Amino acid sequence: DDLGYGEVGCYGQQKIKTPNLDRLAAEGIRFTQCYSGSTVCAPSRSTLMTGQHTGHTFIRGNSKVALRPEDTTVAEVLKKAGYVSGIFGKWGLGLEDSTGTPNRKGFDEWFGYLDQTHAHNYYPDHLWRNDKRFTVQENTGGRKGVYSHDFFTKTALNFIRVYGPDVAQPERRFFLYLPYTIPHAHTKLAKDTGNGMEVPSDAPYTSESWPQVEKNKAAMITRLDADVGRILDSLKQRKLDDKTIIFFSSDNGPHKAGGNDPSFFNASGALRGMKRDLYEGGIRVPMIVRWPGVIPAGTTSDFPWAFWDFLPTAADLAGTLPSKNIDGQSVLPALLGREQKPHEFLYWEFHEGGFHQAVRMGDWKGVRHGLDKSLEVYNLKSDPGERNDVAKFNPEVVAKIESYLKSARTENPHWPGKAKE
Numbered sequence: 001d002d003l004g005y006g007e008v009g010c011y012g013q014q015k016i017k018t019p020n021l022d023r024l025a026a027e028g029i030r031f032t033q034c035y036s037g038s039t040v041c042a043p044s045r046s047t048l049m050t051g052q053h054t055g056h057t058f059i060r061g062n063s064k065v066a067l068r069p070e071d072t073t074v075a076e077v078l079k080k081a082g083y084v085s086g087i088f089g090k091w092g093l094g095l096e097d098s099t100g101t102p103n104r105k106g107f108d109e110w111f112g113y114l115d116q117t118h119a120h121n122y123y124p125d126h127l128w129r130n131d132k133r134f135t136v137q138e139n140t141g142g143r144k145g146v147y148s149h150d151f152f153t154k155t156a157l158n159f160i161r162v163y164g165p166d167v168a169q170p171e172r173r174f175f176l177y178l179p180y181t182i183p184h185a186h187t188k189l190a191k192d193t194g195n196g197m198e199v200p201s202d203a204p205y206t207s208e209s210w211p212q213v214e215k216n217k218a219a220m221i222t223r224l225d226a227d228v229g230r231i232l233d234s235l236k237q238r239k240l241d242d243k244t245i246i247f248f249s250s251d252n253g254p255h256k257a258g259g260n261d262p263s264f265f266n267a268s269g270a271l272r273g274m275k276r277d278l279y280e281g282g283i284r285v286p287m288i289v290r291w292p293g294v295i296p297a298g299t300t301s302d303f304p305w306a307f308w309d310f311l312p313t314a315a316d317l318a319g320t321l322p323s324k325n326i327d328g329q330s331v332l333p334a335l336l337g338r339e340q341k342p343h344e345f346l347y348w349e350f351h352e353g354g355f356h357q358a359v360r361m362g363d364w365k366g367v368r369h370g371l372d373k374s375l376e377v378y379n380l381k382s383d384p385g386e387r388n389d390v391a392k393f394n395p396e397v398v399a400k401i402e403s404y405l406k407s408a409r410t411e412n413p414h415w416p417g418k419a420k421e
Helices: 019-026 041-050 074-079 135-140 148-165 187-193 213-236 305-318 394-408
Strands: 028-037 083-089 109-113 125-128 132-135 173-177 247-251 284-290 299-301 344-349 356-363 364-367 376-379
Touching: 019 213, 019 247, 019 284, 041 074, 041 305, 074 173, 074 305, 083 148, 109 148, 132 299, 148 173, 148 213, 187 284, 356 394, 364 394, 376 394
Parallel strands: 028 299, 083 109, 083 173
Antiparallel strands: 028 284, 109 125, 125 132, 247 284, 344 356, 356 364, 364 376
């Protein structure tokens, strides 16, 4: 949650230790041009779950809007193929008693935060377990007894133990969606204290001469990394290593909401922008995929794809059909290191502070900050940092991208495409 493109060692991070994620990349494939579904949480997760980009998926912003019965999720697709599905962490696609709760969208086991704002607090006095409110006794009365992230790792490991294939039931198959909240900021804590990077300990960075908020952020990411290692170890111990495909990514670019400075760790790498931007730093994210014995180890790919490709890819892996009316395509050939035709274009829209749109078409990227604004155009091959707007030199490219901006979306009552009033 809010992990930047440049905040993992195998993507160039120099200060924060991420040995397990680096190991994941060394044993799998690392994509350098994979994109999140949006530049903020809820719509990004909506694209991941539904296989539709933000021009079509129902949830296109961080509002308390729920997925509808007709919005098919990847968990619902996999259920038809005999998978048991679990989610532990942050949902953000429907509050209690709505049509969009995890248990109503294909998940058999669910534990975590329904509300993305509630998820800012790492010591909540309650979470949700399936359709019941679960009181975290250790955190009642303002106490800080149990760090929520640790809960999610514990429940994920238990899910693998209970639902993973074993000698008695070798045919069992599971889908585990583990949307950790780390390293999202606790925004209220940031306003009150200046440090919203809430973590039990700043180890192993205690002795560093960094600002405390940066120590905390680094500690959050390294804590995440350590738990990725625990999951990898669990799969190996249960002899599920070569039977399990792992995808690791982030929902959008890095933040500064915790009182931290994104430039301190070079959080976006060489990319322009961060969370809430449609420049590359806001939507290009780490994507590591590991499947021992199938995906060639230690490989890197510059194949461009996005979160809405996950649903059809998962369906392809499971040997079932994806849902209808999706924007994604299976990227299984790219995962296996084979040639694959990329999308004709990738599309994003964002509705905070006006109506923003972006399109990637081959190596060309178009960004527009409102219907009344001119289109910016960048050549990502020669200018990945989006420093030089070349729109005036490429009228044909501008015209083509403009046509996509008009045709790539349907109207949505919650997020209309209009100029800022």
